[in-house]
Amino acid sequence: MTAPSPQLVFDTLLAYQRSAALVTAIELDLFRAIADGPGDAASLGRQCGASERGTRILCDYLTVIGLLDKADGHYRNTPTSALFLDSQSPAYMGQGARFLCHAQLREPFQHLTEIVRTGRTVLPDHGTARVDNPSWVEFARSMTGITGPSAAPMAEMVLEGCSGPLRVLDIAAGHGLFGIAIAKRNPEARIVALDSAEVLAVARENAQREGVGDRYEELPGDAFEVDFKGPYDIVLLTNFLHHFDPPTCTVLLRKIRAAMRPGGTLAALDFVPNDDRVSPPPAASFSLVMLATTEAGDAYTLRELEAMYRASAFDHVAARTVPTGPGTVVTGRAV
Amino acid sequence: MTAPSPQLVFDTLLAYQRSAALVTAIELDLFRAIADGPGDAASLGRQCGASERGTRILCDYLTVIGLLDKADGHYRNTPTSALFLDSQSPAYMGQGARFLCHAQLREPFQHLTEIVRTGRTVLPDHGTARVDNPSWVEFARSMTGITGPSAAPMAEMVLEGCSGPLRVLDIAAGHGLFGIAIAKRNPEARIVALDSAEVLAVARENAQREGVGDRYEELPGDAFEVDFKGPYDIVLLTNFLHHFDPPTCTVLLRKIRAAMRPGGTLAALDFVPNDDRVSPPPAASFSLVMLATTEAGDAYTLRELEAMYRASAFDHVAARTVPTGPGTVVTGRAV
Numbered sequence: 222m223t224a225p226s227p228q229l230v231f232d233t234l235l236a237y238q239r240s241a242a243l244v245t246a247i248e249l250d251l252f253r254a255i256a257d258g259p260g261d262a263a264s265l266g267r268q269c270g271a272s273e274r275g276t277r278i279l280c281d282y283l284t285v286i287g288l289l290d291k292a293d294g295h296y297r298n299t300p301t302s303a304l305f306l307d308s309q310s311p312a313y314m315g316q317g318a319r320f321l322c323h324a325q326l327r328e329p330f331q332h333l334t335e336i337v338r339t340g341r342t343v344l345p346d347h348g349t350a351r352v353d354n355p356s357w358v359e360f361a362r363s364m365t366g367i368t369g370p371s372a373a374p375m376a377e378m379v380l381e382g383c384s385g386p387l388r389v390l391d392i393a394a395g396h397g398l399f400g401i402a403i404a405k406r407n408p409e410a411r412i413v414a415l416d417s418a419e420v421l422a423v424a425r426e427n428a429q430r431e432g433v434g435d436r437y438e439e440l441p442g443d444a445f446e447v448d449f450k451g452p453y454d455i456v457l458l459t460n461f462l463h464h465f466d467p468p469t470c471t472v473l474l475r476k477i478r479a480a481m482r483p484g485g486t487l488a489a490l491d492f493v494p495n496d497d498r499v500s501p502p503p504a505a506s507f508s509l510v511m512l513a514t515t516e517a518g519d520a521y522t523l524r525e526l527e528a529m530y531r532a533s534a535f536d537h538v539a540a541r542t543v544p545t546g547p548g549t550v551v552t553g554r555a556v
Numbered sequence: 557m558t559a560p561s562p563q564l565v566f567d568t569l570l571a572y573q574r575s576a577a578l579v580t581a582i583e584l585d586l587f588r589a590i591a592d593g594p595g596d597a598a599s600l601g602r603q604c605g606a607s608e609r610g611t612r613i614l615c616d617y618l619t620v621i622g623l624l625d626k627a628d629g630h631y632r633n634t635p636t637s638a639l640f641l642d643s644q645s646p647a648y649m650g651q652g653a654r655f656l657c658h659a660q661l662r663e664p665f666q667h668l669t670e671i672v673r674t675g676r677t678v679l680p681d682h683g684t685a686r687v688d689n690p691s692w693v694e695f696a697r698s699m700t701g702i703t704g705p706s707a708a709p710m711a712e713m714v715l716e717g718c719s720g721p722l723r724v725l726d727i728a729a730g731h732g733l734f735g736i737a738i739a740k741r742n743p744e745a746r747i748v749a750l751d752s753a754e755v756l757a758v759a760r761e762n763a764q765r766e767g768v769g770d771r772y773e774e775l776p777g778d779a780f781e782v783d784f785k786g787p788y789d790i791v792l793l794t795n796f797l798h799h800f801d802p803p804t805c806t807v808l809l810r811k812i813r814a815a816m817r818p819g820g821t822l823a824a825l826d827f828v829p830n831d832d833r834v835s836p837p838p839a840a841s842f843s844l845v846m847l848a849t850t851e852a853g854d855a856y857t858l859r860e861l862e863a864m865y866r867a868s869a870f871d872h873v874a875a876r877t878v879p880t881g882p883g884t885v886v887t888g889r890a891v
Contacts (some may be wrong), residue, residue: 223647224635225634225635225636225638225639225640226636227636227640227647227649227702227705227880227881228838228882229622229623229636230578230636230640230641230649231656231702231838232884233574233575233577233578233623234575234578234579234652234653234656234657235575235656235841236571236572236573236574236575237571237572237574237575237576237665238571238665238841238845238848239568239571239572240568240569240570240571241572241665241666241668242568242668242844243565243568243569244569244668244669245668245669245672248669249669249672249673263744270673271672271673271675272672272673272674272675272676272678273675274675274847274852275671275672275673275674275675275847276672277833278672278843278844278846278847278854279668279672279844279847281833281834281840281843281844282840282841282843284834284840284845285834285835285837285841286841287564288564288568291832291833291834294683300559300560301560301561301562301564301565303560303602304560305560305562305565306565312562314562314565318569321566321570322569322572325627327572329574330572330573331576333576333577333580333614334579334583334584335579335580335613336610337580337584337606337607337610337613337614338584338605338606338607338610339607339610340606340607340608340609340610341607341609346661367566370562393676393839400769407773477809497626498612498626499616499619499620499626500618500620502620503563503566505616505617505620506570506573506617506621507618508613508616508619509613509614509616509617509705510573510615511612511613512609512613512614513573517609519613530683547561547563547566
């Protein structure tokens with residue numbers, strides 16, 4: 222039993238300031254300036270085009286919340302900020318801040334009390350689940366650094382024991398990196414990427430940059446409505462099921478099953494909390510985002526996902542966590 | 557050296573959701589409903605007039621961030637939430653959420669990049685430092701539960717070695733509890749409370765409720781302009797100096813000194829970081845609030861405050877932390 226702490230209440234009420242401070246530091250490219258040195262507030266202010274007062278107070282705050290170190294009036298990146306927040310790092314996550322702190326994602330949290338009362342988002346038109354929601358283009362452009370690191374491990378998992386020609390459907394492709402990772406590992410894989418036409422333009426750019434553009438086909442539309450043009454050996458369903466309620470998910474899974482070869486693999490990547498729904502923290506806390514931004518979405522437990530899979534004629538349901546992100550890959554075999 | 561963690565970056569970017577979840581739980585009086593039991597989402601939803609879906613997801617999220625416990629689908633208050641967030645607890649802090657998450661306090665954080673660039677608030681008219689800023693009435697009404705617990709310990713510190721008739725000036729009185737605490741401990745103390753007329757109405761209510769209304773006088777106005785009507789034995793300056801730059805603070809301290817009897821005590825309550833300006837966290841992180849909401853305010857170190865005191869003819873400068881809050885009482889003796 223922990224002693225009561227008013228500080229936890231203060232910290233929670235004021236937590237919005239943490240988000241704001243980090244977004245500002247990313248916008249100023251502060252972590253890059255710190256890596257360049259010399260790291261005192263006056264120099265950093267000049268490097269970032271910012272006032273010395275503002276820079277000093279921002280850097281002190283970032284030190285307090287553990288994103289910088291400070292000694293003798295000079296700031297240094299922590300291992301975390303050097304790897305993920307320096308814009309020259311290959312693992313840079315700064316672009317993702319634009320999505321995670323996107324006004325459209327933040328706005329519903331200003332109305333969270335009404336949302337909890339009614340049990341559904343205040344956003345119009347089914348919230349973020351709409352395929353033509355303009356924020357998905359932003360998502361596709363900005364989330365490469367955040368969801369991208371899961372693409373390679375997911376491809377390894379999905380391709381295990383598979384070789385030769387494969388036809389792959391990548392539903393809600395977004396930046397396309399999940400399908401592209403498969404195409405890069407299997408030179409005979411052909412990818413059909415499904416998303417809105419605007420988002421697919423981003424995926425196509427990425428496919429061409431990664432040298433798999435000649436095996437990359439676009440299928441613009443809504444996953445619930447468009448003809449999938451199967452059959453497929455592999456279907457990817459990344460960060461998608463959580464937008465819908467279980468009956469809707471099951472409708473989609475049945476449609477997917479009907480477009481697959483028997484024995485083919487469906488692989489969803491999703492936030493999968495334990496049965497207690499309060500662990501592990503990243504997956505469990507994701508439910509609140511779905512409450513705020515969708516009509517009836519949720520982070521589903523493996524038990525719930527397995528029930529949806531089985532009801533849609535998938536068996537051999539298995540889950541593996543992705544070491545590089547908060548996601549879990551849930552595979553099923555088309556019966 | 558800690559291993560790099562993308563989770564810290566995610567958690568920081570999404571921290572605004574923590575503030576929103578707690579504000580909503582306070583608005584729904586959820587912690588009271590949980591104390592009443594039985595604590596399952598369906599019952600809590602009925603008790604709070606909220607949907608079961610929204611209530612479950614909110615309670616799970618509050619569990620993830622450490623403000624609830626969950627077992628077998630039933631939620632319980634933690635020691636912290638039972639003491640500070642149950643609206644029937646004498647230490648309830650929920651009203652303070654209205655100030656700490658007040659739209660006027662949050663709004664500048666949406667423009668923090670511009671603020672760091674320019675080094676000053678985007679709020680008009682000197683930001684929150686304006687005496688007639690309407691949020692100070694909200695502050696006076698709502699912060700009793702948050703700053704109030706510091707009033708009794710501060711009164712003990714200030715009255716140490718003092719007895720008999722005392723004339724006390726309480727600058728920026730707000731809810732008035734600091735002056736009232738002195739009046740309650742010394743039956744011969746007379747309090748002059750200075751703030752805007754609207755805020756003083758709140759202080760007067762509190763003084764009457766606490767039975768010291770007959771020794772409570774109101775002095776409406778701006779501390780920089782109004783005639784203090786000294787001499788005073790004790791001057792209280794609680795949570796005020798941080799709104800201004802050191803030269804402005806010194807102007808005020810000299811005006812205060814001129815209204816005091818030699819040997820009298822000036823006692824400021826403030827957020828006082830260590831010389832490193834990044835510890836302790838509650839005091840150090842407060843600078844960012846002053847950056848966001850004032851022209852030139854800051855959380856001052858003891859060394860900086862001592863320099864201002866000495867330049868204004870105070871000596872015997874001493875600092876003592878308040879056990880019940882993040883503040884430090886800095887006393888000085890009028891030379």
